[in-house]
Structures are given as structure tokens and as C-alpha cells.
Amino acid sequence: MVIVMRPDSSPEDVKRVEQKLRARGLQVFLSNGNGKTVLGVAGDTKSVDVRDYQLLPGVSEVVRISVPFKLASRAFQPESTVIRVKNAVIGGGEVALMAGPCTVESESQTMDAAEKVAAAGAKVLRGGAFKPRSSPYSFQGLGEEGLRILKEAGDRHGLAVISEVMDVSQISMMLPYVDIFQVGARNMQNFTLLRELGRTRTPVLVKRGLAATIEEWLMSAEYVMSGGNHEVMLCERGIRTFETYTRNTLDISAIPVVHKLSHLPVIVDPSHAIGIRAKVPPLAMAAVAAGADGLLIEVHPDPERALCDGAQSLFPEQFAELVSKLRIIAPAIGRTIPPARATP
Numbered sequence: 305m306v307i308v309m310r311p312d313s314s315p316e317d318v319k320r321v322e323q324k325l326r327a328r329g330l331q332v333f334l335s336n337g338n339g340k341t342v343l344g345v346a347g348d349t350k351s352v353d354v355r356d357y358q359l360l361p362g363v364s365e366v367v368r369i370s371v372p373f374k375l376a377s378r379a380f381q382p383e384s385t386v387i388r389v390k391n392a393v394i395g396g397g398e399v400a401l402m403a404g405p406c407t408v409e410s411e412s413q414t415m416d417a418a419e420k421v422a423a424a425g426a427k428v429l430r431g432g433a434f435k436p437r438s439s440p441y442s443f444q445g446l447g448e449e450g451l452r453i454l455k456e457a458g459d460r461h462g463l464a465v466i467s468e469v470m471d472v473s474q475i476s477m478m479l480p481y482v483d484i485f486q487v488g489a490r491n492m493q494n495f496t497l498l499r500e501l502g503r504t505r506t507p508v509l510v511k512r513g514l515a516a517t518i519e520e521w522l523m524s525a526e527y528v529m530s531g532g533n534h535e536v537m538l539c540e541r542g543i544r545t546f547e548t549y550t551r552n553t554l555d556i557s558a559i560p561v562v563h564k565l566s567h568l569p570v571i572v573d574p575s576h577a578i579g580i581r582a583k584v585p586p587l588a589m590a591a592v593a594a595g596a597d598g599l600l601i602e603v604h605p606d607p608e609r610a611l612c613d614g615a616q617s618l619f620p621e622q623f624a625e626l627v628s629k630l631r632i633i634a635p636a637i638g639r640t641i642p643p644a645r646a647t648p
Contacts, residue, residue, distance in 0.1 A: 305344075305345040305349040305352065305354075305366065305367070305368050305369060305374075306342055306343065306344055306345065306366070306367045306369055306374075306379050306380050307321060307325075307342070307343040307345065307357055307363060307365075307366050307367075308340065308341075308342050308363075308364045308365045308366075308367065309321070309340070309341040309342070309343070309362050309363060309364060310362055310363070310364040311339055311340060312362075313341065313361075313362030313363070313364075314362060317360070317361050317362025317363075318334070318341055318343070318362065320360060320361070320362075321343060321357060321360055321362070321363060322334075322343060324356075324357070324360070325343070325345055325357075328347075328352070329347060329348075330345050330346065330347040330348070330349065330352075331345070331346040331347050331530070332344070332345055333345075333346070333374075333375055333380075333529075333530075335380060335381045337381065337383050338383060342380060342381065344374050344375050344380040345374070346374050346375070346530065349368070354366040354368070367379060371519070371522075371565070372519070372523060372526070373519070373522040373523050373525070373526045373565075373566070374526065375526055375529040375530060375534070376522050376525045376526050376529060376536070376565075376566045376567070376568055377565065377566060377567075378564070378565065378566060378567050380567075381567045382567070383567065384563075384567050384569070385534070385535075385536075385567045385568050385569060386569075387507050387535050387537060387569060389428070389464040389483045389484060389507055390427070390462070390463070390464040390483060391427050391462060391463075391464070392427035392428050392464050394507075394537055394569050394571075394597060394598055395537070395568075395569035395597050397638070397639055397640055398639065398640045398641070398642060399592055399596065399597065399598055399599065399630065399634055399639050399640070399641055399642075400427060400428065400569075400571070400597060400598030400599070401421075401424075401425055401426040401427060401428070401598065401599055401601070401627065401641070401642055402426065402427075402428035402429075402430050402466055402571070402598060402599065402600045402601070403417075403421040403424075403426040403428075403429070403430060403599075403600075403601045403602070403603045403623060404417050404418065404421055404426075404429045404430040404431045404602070404603055405417050405430075405431050405432075405602065405603065405604045405605075405610065405612075405617065406431075406432055406575075406602050406604070406610065406612040406613040406614075406616075406617060407431065407432040407433075407445055407446075407450070407610075407611060407612040407613075408431045408432065408433055408445070408446055408450035408451075408453050408454050409446075409610070409611050410453075411453050411456075411457075413604075413605055413606075414431060414453050414454060414457045415453075415456075415457050415460070416605040417429075417431075417457075417603055417604060417605055417620070418457035418458065418460065418461045418463060419461055420603065420605065420620035420623070420624070421463075421603050421620070421623060422461040422462065422463055422645065423624070423644060423645065424620070424623055424624040424627045424644055425627050425641060425642035425643060425644050425645065426463065426627075426642070427462075427463060427464060427642055428463060428464045428465070428466055428483075428484065429454065429457060429458045429461070429463040429464070429465050429466070430466050430467070430486075430600060430601075430602070431450070431454045431457075431465075431467055432445055432450070432467060432468050432612070433445050433446055433447055433448070433449075433450030433451045433454065433467050433468075433478075434447065434450075434467075434468060434469070434470045434474065448477060448481075451467060451477075451478060451481035451482070452481065454467060454481065454482075455480075455481040455482075458483075464483040464484065465481065465482050465483050465484070466482065466483065466484035466485075466486050466509060466600075467481070467482050467484075467485075467486060468485075468486040468487070468488050469482075469485045469486065469487065469497070469501070470488070470491060470497075471497065472496055472497055472500045475500055475501065475504065479504070479506065482506065483506070483507070484506065484507045484508070484509055485501055485504070485506055485507070485508045485509070486508075486509045486511065486539075487501070487508060487509065487510045487511060487524075488511055489511045489512060489513050489514050489541060489576075490513075490514070492510060492511060492512065492513035492516055492520075492521065492524045493513060493516075493520070493524060495524075495527055498510075498524055498527035498528050499527055499528075499530075499531055500531075501528050501531070501533065502527060502528040502529065502530060502531020502532060502533045503531050503532065503533070504533055505532075505533055505535070506533075506535075507533075507535040507536070507537065508528050508533060508535065508536050508537070509536075509537045509538075509539050509571060509600075510524050510525050510528065510536060510537070510538055510539065511539040511541050511573070512538070512539065512540050512541060512543065512555075512558070513543075514543060514544045514552070515543060515544050516543070518558060518561060518562060518565070521538060521562075522538075522562070522565065522566055525538060525566075525568060536568055537568060537569040537570070537571055537597070537598070538562060538566070538568050538569070538570050538571065539570075539571040539572070539573055539600060540554065540555055540558045540559065540562075540570065540571070540572050540573070540577075540591075540596075541572075541573035541576040541577055541600075542554045542555070542573070542576055542577030542578070543555055550577075550578050550579055550580065550583070551576065551577070551578060551579025551580070551616070552576060552577050552578070552579070553577070554572070554574065554577035554578065554587050554590075554591075556590055556591065556594050558570070559572065559591065559594040559595050559596050560594060560595055563595060569597035569598065570595075570596055570597050570598075571596065571597060571598040571599065571600050572587075572588070572591035572596040572598070572599055572600070573599075573600040573601070574587035574588045574591060574599065574601065575600070575601055575602040575613070575616045575617065575618075576602075576613075576616070578616065579613075579615065579616045580615065580616060581607065581615060581616055581617065581618060581622075584601065584602075584616065584618060584626075585618075585622070585625075585626045585629070588601060588626055588630070589626075589629060589630060589633055592630055592633050592634055592637075592639070593633055593636070593637065595637065601618060601623065601626075602616055602617040602618065603617060603618045603619075603620055603623045604617040604618075604619075605619075605620060607619060624644070627641060627644070
């Protein structure tokens with residue numbers, strides 16, 4: 305349920321409505337934007353008589369939301385969420401570019417990658433310090449030392465840092481190093497982890513699960529938001545289908561569908577979606593054309609020697625060429641791509 309206040313409503317009017325809702329044991333979340341205050345109501349609202357609230361001073365309208373994701377719904381917040389992280393703006397007119405190696409392997413590798421992606425126009429450096437691998441014998445990441453390297457590379461080149469968190473126990477340790485927490489596809493329904501991330505005020509990127517529906521994906525975002533952290537972005541990274549030629553199947557249709565249902569930014573990871581280096585650029589261009597708010601792309605200085613996902617990682621020059629093409633595509637849909645820049 306959503307209660308929309310009139311533009312001329314007073315803080316006392318809002319507080320009165322909020323207190324009445326909380327007295328019924330309901331959760332209340334405030335949203336203020338474009339001069340309008342909206343109260344999102346979660347809990348057992350079926351027995352609530354909307355007339356009891358429509359008549360309260362300052363109330364404009366009361367709307368029942370049929371979808372289970374209340375806070376992520378456009379009914380709760382009609383305007384799109386914009387998340388600002390250092391120099392990056394995610395969800396605005398500029399398509400956010402997040403790029404870097406699948407995993408932090410060494411200081412020289414990460415510094416090299418950071419320099420190259422920053423020069424091409426990226427504003428967020430990606431890199432894994434903890435890697436959820438299918439085999440327990442595969443490289444699992446450098447842990448906190450990897451995070452230290454990642455942050456140092458980000459700071460040196462003016463980039464925000466995103467890295468995957470795998471467990472509740474890692475959150476406090478990662479907080480000093482990362483600007484965005486990434487929740488991987490395998491953890492999309494790790495509700496304990498999502499709840500704890502909701503208690504932080506660090507932006508969270510939630511990847512779509514391997515076989516998750518759009519509603520299940522949005523409900524995972526709802527878990528984070530229900531804890532008070534509304535700086536959430538969604539990442540389409542391909543879903544598992546019957547096709548075996550590619551690593552996954554990128555659901556391009558999810559971009560406009562989610563934009564219709566939710567105000568949260570939609571990021572696309574073409575690297576994990578396709579798993580084939582030469583096919584990453586076409587998917588990235590298609591994603592931008594379909595309205596993606598950002599791209600999460602794997603870039604490695606020497607992909608053929610990468611310890612993780614080298615086959616889907618772009619060479620730095622391939623990434624720079626892709627970004628140049630995106631600068632031609634983005635204006636056609638009213639978006640922009642960050643300009644190339646000289647690095648320090």
C-alpha cells in the first residue's frame with residue numbers, strides 16, 4: 305500500500321499518518337521527491353480500510369500495490385532512482401561503465417587494468433577478492449589483500465570500487481575498501497546476507513540468479529531496501545536456458561520490463577551472459593540500445609593468462625573500441641557515455 309501526501313501537507317500531517325500505520329504493526333518507509341512525500345507501507349495491509357487514511361489531513365490518495373515488491377515498485381517511487389558513488393552517477397542520463405578484471409591477481413595486474421579502463425571512460429573499477437567458484441580447487445581470490453589492492457588502484461585512478469560479498473561475516477571487513485557491494489547470482493536468495501546489507505548505507509548491486517524470475521529478482525532487492533538501504537541496483541547477467549553454445553542467455557527484455565515495474569537502475573553484465581570474448585561487445589551495445597543504466601564488463605591486461613574467466617575478458621584495447629562505439633549508440637536514446645580521459 306502507498307499513501308501519497310498532498311504537496312501542501314505539513315510534517316505533522318505526515319507524522320500523524322505514520323504513527324497511525326505503525327500502531328497497526330505495519331512498516332512505513334518514506335520517499336521524498338519532486339516536492340511530494342510518499343509513504344510505502346509493508347506488512348499485512350489486506351485488513352486496512354483505506355478510507356481511514358484517505359480522510360486524514362494532508363493525504364492526497366491511498367493506492368494498493370498488487371505486486372509483492374513494495375519499495376522497489378514505481379508505485380512507491382515514480383521517478384527513477386539515481387545513485388551517486390564518487391564520480392559515477394548510476395541511473396541518470398549517463399550510462400555508467402564498470403570494468404576491470406574478474407579477480408584481483410596481483411598489484412601490477414590490477415593497477416594496469418584500472419589505468420586502462422579509466423582512460424577509456426569507466427568510472428567504477430570491478431574486481432573480485434572472494435570468488436565463488438564451481439570447483440573448490442579453482443583460484444578463490446586474494447581475500448582482504450585483494451581488496452586493499454583494488455582500493456589503492458581505484459583511488460589512484462579516481463574510480464569507485466565494486467566487489468562481491470559472499471557472506472555476512474565479510475561485510476564489516478569489506479566496508480573500508482568498497483564503494484558498492486556486489487551480490488552474486490548464487491547469493492541472490494541468500495536472504496540473511498541481503499538483510500545485513502540492508503543495514504549498511506553502502507550501495508548494493510544485486511545480480512539476477514541463474515534461473516530467477518524477474519519478480520524473484522525484485523524481491524531480493526526488496527530485502528535490502530526493507531532494511532533501510534534504498535541505494536540498490538539490479539544486474540542482468542544472463543539466465544540459464546536450454547542453449548549450451550553460450551555460457552548463459554542474456555535476457556535483453558528484462559531491461560525495459562524492470563524499468564516499467566521498478567525505479568531501480570538496471571545494469572547489464574554481458575561478460576557472464578555470453579562467456580565468449582568476441583561476443584561481449586555486441587551484447588553490450590544491444591544492452592545500451594535497450595536502455596541499460598550501466599554495463600559491468602570484465603577487462604584484463606592479459607586475458608589469456610587470467611586466473612579466472614579469461615575467455616570472456618576483453619583486452620583493454622577492445623574495451624576502448626567498444627566504448628567508442630557506445631558513444632555513437634547512446635545519443636540515439638537520449639543517453640551519454642563518459643568521455644575518455646587522461647589518467648594521473
